Amino acid sequence: MWSFLNPLFLYAAIAAVIPLVLHLMQRRRTVRIRFSTVRFLRLAQKRSSSRIRMENFLLWLLRTLLMLALALAFAIPVIRTQGFGHLMGSARRDVAVVLDVSYSMGYESGRRKVWDTARDAAVALIEGLNDGDRVCVFLADERNTPLIEQPTGDRAMVINLVKKLPLSHGTSHLHEALMAALKSLDESKHREREVHLITDGQSLPWRGFEAQGSGDAAIPVAVSNAPVASTNTPSAGDSESAAPPAGIWDPRKVDKDIVFFALLAGPPQPENTYPVDVELIPPLLLANAPGQLNVRMNHSGPAQSLAATLEVDGKEVSRRTAVVDADGALNLTFALSPLPAGVVAGRIYTPADGLSLDDEFHFLLRVRRELPTLVVGSQEDCIFLATALNPGDDSSTLNVKRIDPDTLPGVNLRDYSTLFLVNVLPLPGQTMLALENYVKGGGVLVIFPGDGARAGDYDEWTCLPGKPKVIAELPENNRVRYLFLKARQDPIFEGFSLPPGSTPTLAIQRYLKFDSLQGDQPVVIGAGNDIPFLTSRYFGRGRVLLFSVSADRRWSTLPLSAFFLPLVHQVVLFGAGIGREPLYVWPARSLVLSDLFPDLTEKDTLLTPAGEPLTIRPIRKEMQVLLEAENVYDPGVYTIARNADLQEPFFSVNLQRAESNLKMIDPKDLPKLTGLPLRTARDGVELQRLIDDHRRGKPLSEMMLWLALILSICELFLANWVARKKSGLSEHMNVESSGRVVGGVKE
C-alpha cells in the first residue's frame, strides 16, 4: 500500500525521459569521419551489436531509474506492509486525538466506565508514539475545547493532562472538534498525519456529519442558554431543539493523506432510563392547593419496567412504576399535596443504571400565597372584569382590588403583580411615569381602552407596543371576528389551553387601529388578519399588554364571550410569574439571571449544588443592567444565601438529556456518514492493532535517495566501463622497430 506525502513531486518523474531524449539528440549530432576502410568497423559492430545494445539498455535503465528514484524521493513515498513492517520502522507523524467528553461517556459497563476505556486508549495511543512524533488533543464537548491545540512532542505532559481530564456535563460535537483537529494538522503536510476519534459509539455526536453542506439537517444540541421561555415544553430534552452548528462538515475539504481511526468504546447495547422533563399542573402553584406533576421518561434499550420516585423538599413523596417499550418513552403523573407558600426543591430520580448522571431531574416549585391584582377604573367600566376576576369562590387565591382612577397616585404599585387600567386614559404625566416605572421593575400592565380617551391620548406613553392612529368602527357586516393565538409559544399562554375544536368568536364594533407596532412579535392575539386584538411589549423587566377593545360591551362582545374569563385569569397568572420563573434551567455558559429572577440583586450570594459561590456579574444590555452568572453547568439545586443561616433554593439545573438517548451507531455506516475512510475499533486492543497495521511502514525518501546513490554509482561505473580507455591492437602486439611481428598477432 503506497501513499505520498508530497505527491506534487510525482510530476518530476517526467524527468525519466531525459536520458532517452539526450540519447536521441546525441545521435543526431554525428560528425562524418573519412576513414581508410570501414569493413573492419562493420565487422566489429556486427560482432558487438548485441553487447552494445545491452550496454545502452543498461545505461538507459540506470539513468531512468535514477531520475525516478530522485522524483520519488522528493515525493516522500510511504509504503505500508504487514508482512515486513517490523523491519521498516516508522515515520515521523503528527497525531490529533479527538476525545468525546460528553457525559454519556460516563456509562458504566460491568465495573468499568466507558470513559476509563477511552482515556486509557488515548493514553496508550500517545505512549505508543515515537520520538519526534507530535500530538494534539481536542475535546469534543459543547465548546470543542482544545486541550493541546498545536501538536507537541511533550508526550508526558499530554498524558498527564489526559489522565486528569474530567467528563463534562454536556453533549459533544465530533464534527466540530474534528474540524478543529484537521485545522491544527494543516501545518503538518510533510509528516504522516493521523486523527483518532475516541467516543462511546453513541449516534448523537455523529449527527453533525449529516449536515454535509446543507446546514439545515437535524444537528445535535449545541450550547444553549437557559431555555427560559420553553422550560416546561415537552421537547426540552430533544435534540431537535438544538441550535445550528457552528461549522458545516465537508469531507471534500479533508486532505486524503490523513488517516482516520475511530474507537467506539461503548457497549453495543446499552440500557438507560432517565427523566427528560417535568410539567407542573397548574403552572402556577398556589398555597394550600393540590397540584400535579407530569414527568416524561425516556428509555434506551429493550422493553422493561421502570420506576421513578418523586422527592419534594428532601422527602420521598411518591413512587411510580410502569412498563416502557424498547427505546420508548412514557409520561408518569405524580400528585402533589398542597404545599405552603415558598420555594420548594423537588427531584425525580430513577434507580441507578449504567449512566447515573441522568438519573436525577431537579426542579423548583414556587408556591404562591395569593395573586395580588389591582384594577383601576370606574365601577361601571370594570363590572365585567371584576366579575371575571372574582368568581365568588372563597378558595380563590386571587386578591383583586379595584380603585378609581383618581386614587391611583397614592397606591404603592409594587404590592401588585398585575395592574389593569380600564378606560382610565388620559392620565396625568406623573401617574403615567409611575406606571412605566412599575413595568420597568417587572410588573405586568394590562390596558383596556375606552370611550374616555382619544387616539391621541396614547401618544404620551413610551411603553406601549404601538400608538393607535384612530379608534376605528367596523361595519356591521364585518364585525364578527375569530380570535386566534398568533404567538402560541408566548409565555403568557403557559398552561393555557382551549377546548379542542373551539374557536373564540366575538363581534367587534370599535377597536384601536395602529399604524405600526414595536417589538419582535407584538401581536399576541389577532382578530382576523387585519386587527391586532391583543398586543404586547416587553418594557424593562416587565410587560405591557394592550387590548384593542374595551372591557365592557360598548366596543365588542368580549366580556360576554367564554374566552374572556380564562384570558384575564391567564394574564393574572402571567403577572404572578408564570412562564418567567422556570421549574429548572439547562446548563449554560452564561445565564442571565435578571430575566428569570427580577428580584435578584448584585449583593445576593448564589451557591452551586456543591456549596461553592457562583459568581454574578452585571452586564449592560440595551440600556439595562442585567445580572449574569457564568459556567452554570453543574446539575442540581442552586441556592441563594439570604443570610448566614438561611439558604433558599433559587433555581435548579438539569443536564440536557440529548446524550442520554444511548442509541448506538453502526460502525459500517460511519464511512458513508462522515465521508472519511474511518478505521473503526471496538476496544483499545483492536484500535492498537489497527494503528500498528497502519504504521508498519515508513517514508521511503531516504531509501530512495540511497537507491539513487547506488544507481548513480552503478551508472558511473557502467558508463566508465563502457567508455573506458581500451587498449588498441598495437599494445597487444610485439612489433620490433624493424617491423617484425614477434610471436604472431594475438588480439
Next chain:
Amino acid sequence: MSEGIASFLNPQELQRLGRLVLQSRYVVEGNLAGRHRSPHKGASSEFADHRAYMPGDDLKRLDWKVLGRTDRYYVRRYEDETNLRVYLVIDRSGSMGYGSGSQTKYEYACRLAAAVGYVVLKSRDSVGLYVYSDKIDMMMGARNSFSHLNSLLKYLQGMRPGKTTLTAPALHQIADDVNRRALIVLFSDLFDNPPDIVKALAHFRKLHHDVILFHVLDPMELDLKFKKGGEFEDMETGEIVIADPRSIIDEYRKVFAEFLEQYRKPCAEMRIDYRMVNTSLTLEDFVRAYLEERKRFSR
C-alpha cells in the same frame, strides 16, 4: 620546391642511409657483377660444389686432391655473384590516402620506397618501380643510376592516391612482368581480399623472387583511438558506417588482428619478409633497424 629524392629524404637522412645495404636472402639474377649470389657459377672465390669432369672443361679447375684420393676427375665450381635488381611496388589505392597524423600512408610509403631505392643504388644495385591501384598505373624497369631513381621518384611525387584498389591482379601482372629473379619490395596496406593477395605473393615466390612486404598501417587503423563516434566514410567505396569506436574497440582489435594474421602467417610460410610499418614511427629509424636486421640474418 625540391624534386626527386630530395623531396622525400633530407641530406642528413641520405647520409645515414648511405652506409646501409639491402641484401637479398636468395640468389638473384642481375646484369652486372655484384655482391649478390647468382644462380650461375662463375669466377668468384666462393666455392660452390664439385662436378664430374667433362671434356672441354678447363683443366685448371680440376680438383687434383680429389683425383689423388679417388682416381676420379672432378672439377671445382665457384659461386657466381651478380648485382641485385630491386622492384619497388607501391599501392596508391584510396585507403593509402588516409593519415591520422601529418602524413598519409601513401606519403610514408613513398618516403620508405625512396629510402630503400637510395640504399639499393648505393650498393650499385638496380631499382625499378611499379605503382598500382586497381591496375598498374606506372611501371619503370630496374636501372642502376641515381638519375633513374630521381626520375621514378619524380613520378611518385606527381601521383596521388587513387580511388579503388585491386591488389592481387596487379601483383600477378607484376610477377609475370619481372622475368628474372629479383627482389620485390611491396608497400601497401593490403586492404583487399587477403587470400587473393596471398596467392599473388605466392606467385612471386614461385618465380624465385625474394619478396619484402611492408604492410603500411596508420596507428589509428591499428588502435582505433577515436575520441568520439560518428559517421565513418570509406575512402575507397564511400560506404558509411555509424559507429562509436570506444564501444567496439575490443571487437575491432580482434577483427584487425585476424586480418593481419591472414598475411603474417602465409608470409612466414612462404619465407616472405613481412614487416608491419606503423606510420607513427620515424622513417630513418625504421629503415635502419630493418636493414641492419636483414643484413644480420643474411649472413
